[in-house]
Amino acid sequence: MTRPLLLAVGPAVASLLVLRFLVPSRLEGAGGGLTGLAAWLGDQQPLLLGVVLFVALAEAARYWTSRWWPEAFATTEPGAIGGAASRRRLIVGLAVVAAAAFFVRGSLAASFRIVGPSMLPTFDIGDRVVVNKLAYGFTLPLSRWRVGARLPKRGELVVFQANGLTGAGGPSSVVKRVVGVPGDEIAYVSDSLQINGWRVPTCDAGPYVHLAGRLTVRGRLTVEYLADQTYLTVRKPMEPDAPPYRVRSGEVYVVGDDRGQSSDSRTWNEGNGAGVPTNILQGRVSRVLFGARPDGRLDFSRLWAPPFDLRVRMPGLDLAKTNDRIATCLARRPAVTTPPPPRP
Numbered sequence: 001m002t003r004p005l006l007l008a009v010g011p012a013v014a015s016l017l018v019l020r021f022l023v024p025s026r027l028e029g030a031g032g033g034l035t036g037l038a039a040w041l042g043d044q045q046p047l048l049l050g051v052v053l054f055v056a057l058a059e060a061a062r063y064w065t066s067r068w069w070p071e072a073f074a075t076t077e078p079g080a081i082g083g084a085a086s087r088r089r090l091i092v093g094l095a096v097v098a099a100a101a102f103f104v105r106g107s108l109a110a111s112f113r114i115v116g117p118s119m120l121p122t123f124d125i126g127d128r129v130v131v132n133k134l135a136y137g138f139t140l141p142l143s144r145w146r147v148g149a150r151l152p153k154r155g156e157l158v159v160f161q162a163n164g165l166t167g168a169g170g171p172s173s174v175v176k177r178v179v180g181v182p183g184d185e186i187a188y189v190s191d192s193l194q195i196n197g198w199r200v201p202t203c204d205a206g207p208y209v210h211l212a213g214r215l216t217v218r219g220r221l222t223v224e225y226l227a228d229q230t231y232l233t234v235r236k237p238m239e240p241d242a243p244p245y246r247v248r249s250g251e252v253y254v255v256g257d258d259r260g261q262s263s264d265s266r267t268w269n270e271g272n273g274a275g276v277p278t279n280i281l282q283g284r285v286s287r288v289l290f291g292a293r294p295d296g297r298l299d300f301s302r303l304w305a306p307p308f309d310l311r312v313r314m315p316g317l318d319l320a321k322t323n324d325r326i327a328t329c330l331a332r333r334p335a336v337t338t339p340p341p342p343r344p
Contacts, residue, residue: 011057106141118256126292135284155229180253188242195339203329242266245273
């Protein structure tokens with residue numbers, strides 16, 4: 001039992017600590033070089049980086065344990081530790097791990113970090129979310145060819161490649177909520193979404209304040225009901241209207257949950273509206289891998305949590321009344337939450 005602990009649990013814990021405390025953030029690695037490469041790997045390929053670290057640390061633990069505690073490796077063939085066999089095993093192991101991690105992240109599942117306030121209160125800045133890449137079909141790595149392609153449903157949270165939609169300097173991948181599918185006519189009028197002339201039902205849950213780094217987000221917390229989804233949004237008085245937009249075939253219409261902070265389908269194309277092509281969708285958000293606190297520390301209370309728990313969190317603040325108002329809204333779910341079919 002001791003040997004597996006040394007060669008598995010120890011390197012696994014060490015890998016997590018390295019990822020958490022030694023790998024720089026994208027901001028810290030903005031200057032490029034090795035620091036920039038490490039920051040890019042930590043942000044874009046955390047699974048690959050973590051597994052490679054684990055294999056390397058496990059091999060190092062095996063090597064040094066065999067030197068300091070030889071009786072634990074009494075069954076090992078002479079010369080295997082530290083020799084050619086050990087080096088080959090490390091190289092092959094790293095290659096297999098890298099290929100497997102690349103395939104998993106490219107076609108099955110991946111994690112993404114929330115880098116802006118546009119999805120408050122559903123996601124905080126710094127939250128790491130898990131994305132199901134099979135939700136809309138199977139995609140081969142490094143390609144857009146998709147087998148068994150499926151359209152997202154209204155209300156689902158999707159991740160897609162920004163492709164310049166959010167402006168220069170924005171994140172490479174974006175999380176938004178789907179509200180329109182092909183054929184729908186979407187408009188944003190008097191602080192409310194309209195789909196095919198039907199106003200999406202809402203329930204006011206009181207004032208909302210959130211300290212997102214240097215940014216203070218204020219507005220009205222609102223429960224929104226769309227199809228089989230119920231979620232929270234933040235709205236500000238006198239938000240600009242968005243003109244009607246007819247969603248074309250092969251695209252979806254997306255918005256952020258913080259309606260006053262989000263760059264989305266309402267504002268793209270110089271304010272005339274724009275859809276997101278379905279061939280750049282990377283998957284559907286299925287879980288929160290772990291949350292983030294305002295001070296940057298990890299929030300393990302949200303470990304593997306569903307993204308639809310409809311609770312507002314702010315360390316140090318008593319939000320019991322807010323969460324009670326949300327519960328009241330949930331108990332008053334309207335009978336009709338599905339928009340009518342598109343008008344001809």
